[in-house]
Structures are given as C-alpha cells and as structure tokens.
Amino acid sequence: MVRDVGQIFHLFQGSNVWRFDAQSFYAKEGLALKSRLATLWKSKQKRDVRYFGTTSMAEASPPEKVENLPMVQRENSVGGQSDEAGLLSASMFVDACFFRFLVGKGGITKQMLEKDTDVSLQIPSPKEAKQGKYLVIQGESQEALDNAMHQVNTIINQAIKSPQFQYSHFVSIPLALHPQLLESVKAFQKTVLEFDDESGMSNKGIDKSIFVKHTTFHLTLLMLKLWNEELVQNAADCLQKVTPRVHEALEGSPLTITLRGVDCMKGNPAKAHVLYADVEPNDQR
DSSP, rough: HHHHHHHHHHHHSOOOOOEEEEEGGEETTEEEOOOOEEEEEEEEEOOOOOOSTTOOOOOOOOOOGGGOOOOSSTTTOHHHOOTTTEEEEEEEEGGGHHHHHHHHHGGHHHHHHHHHTTEEEEEEOOTTTTTEEEEEEEEHHHHHHHHHHHHHHHHHHHHHHHHTTTOOOEEEEEOOOHHHHHHHHHHHHHOOOOOOOOOOOOHHHOOOOOOOOOOOOOOEEEEEESSSSHHHHHHHHHHHHHHHHHHHTTTOOOOOOEEEEEEEETOOOGGGGEEEEEEEEEOOO
C-alpha cells in the first residue's frame, strides 16, 4: 500500500483538484469563523472534541502568545522541611505524560539528574500517575532542590518540543459545508480507485477505507500540544479573543482558498502514509 500511495502522489501532484470559496462563513458582522478545536486520532481512539461557534465569540483583546502558557502546571515546592535524616524535600506537580521523559530509557535520565544535582527523586509509577502526581525531590540543601527543580522544568520543556511528544489537538476550518467541494473530493477518490496506466499499474492495495470521511474534510490551521484541561481551556480562550482581530483584518470581505494537487507529510512519496491537498498561494483575499 505504501508504494501505491506514492503512485497516487505522482499521478495527482500537478492536477487541479478543487477550489473552495468560503462565502458561507460570513454573517452580518463579517467573518463567521466556524473554527474548530478538535483532537487528533491516537491509536485509533478519539479523545475529547471541542467545537467553537461563529460570531458569538467574546469581543476581547488578543491574549498573550501561546508560548507563554505555563509548561508545568500547579507547581508546588516546599523548602525547609526535613526528615529524620536531616534531608530537605520539595514537591512538584507533574502531568502524567511527562514522567517517562524524567525517567528516560532504562532510568538513565533520572540517574543523571540525581547525580548532577545531588538529590534523590521519587517518581510515581505509571499506574499511580494516570492523572498526574507530585514528584518528590530530596536533598541536603535548598540550592540542590532549586537546581533539581530547574532541571526538571528544562527536561519537560525539551520534551514538549520533541517529536516524541505528539500533537494532541488542531485548529481547523470545516470544509464539508460546501456540496460542490465534496463532489470534487469524491471525484478525486473515484479516479484514484479506478486508476490503471498503460504500464499495467493497478490499484492493488488501495481501498476506499484509506480516504477520510467526507464529513470530516477540513483545512488545518494550527497544530497544538495540549496535555491537560487547563491548557485546552486556555487555547479555547485564545480562539475567542482573536476573533475580533480576524474580523478587522478581513474587513468583511470573502475569503477565497484554492486547493490544487496533493502532497505527502514526510516528503518521500515511497514512504508516505498521509496525503493532503495543497493550499495554493493566492494574491486575492
């Protein structure tokens, strides 16, 4: 099937597949965004899905950049408390998805962190940390605790930027509202399934199940990594607050998007697992 996906890519890379005119996104106030914050599929299981309406979004000033959102939620440090051995302890709330990065393969990351900062880390087991739990740090000085907490935050921030930490949500504009566009998509899929060139290349291995459902067809605007409900809500607030600026920028004019040809996610058609429609640059609004 991988080979056949590459064949699809070469066949339709230059073809004019469809054109989308977003007239239906407009109301009296101007652009009615119908933006959606939806989750990605992971291991074929769908997570929480949130939808955001159109022009009812709050009129408010733009929020701070998303990058400024806190990386470690509900951080709590307790300095100066000592046990019977005279060790100081501190605790940090860490979301469950980050504990594997703090442990590392074979426990190597945890061992190096303890050695570098002269502390001991008590990391909850995966079963204990399903919803997040406090990481306990013990050391002989407050300086050692502070240094260890700083390194824990550094490891988590690096993990967030790592490809190993998958995207969980995306912001998109639904395109399934346009019957003419959906007809073009169906025609494209039918052509792929029926394709047979002069050299005898058949559609063996290509099944209609590999295509997305027409009702889920969308234009992805932004990929997000949101690992708890607080960040999901922050992202929702951001979408609502930027709506007035989008209205202002478009000045109530139609937004036209042209989709032409297909491309693959990782650049190599022979190894492609996902194809998507290209958005063609357009001087028009």
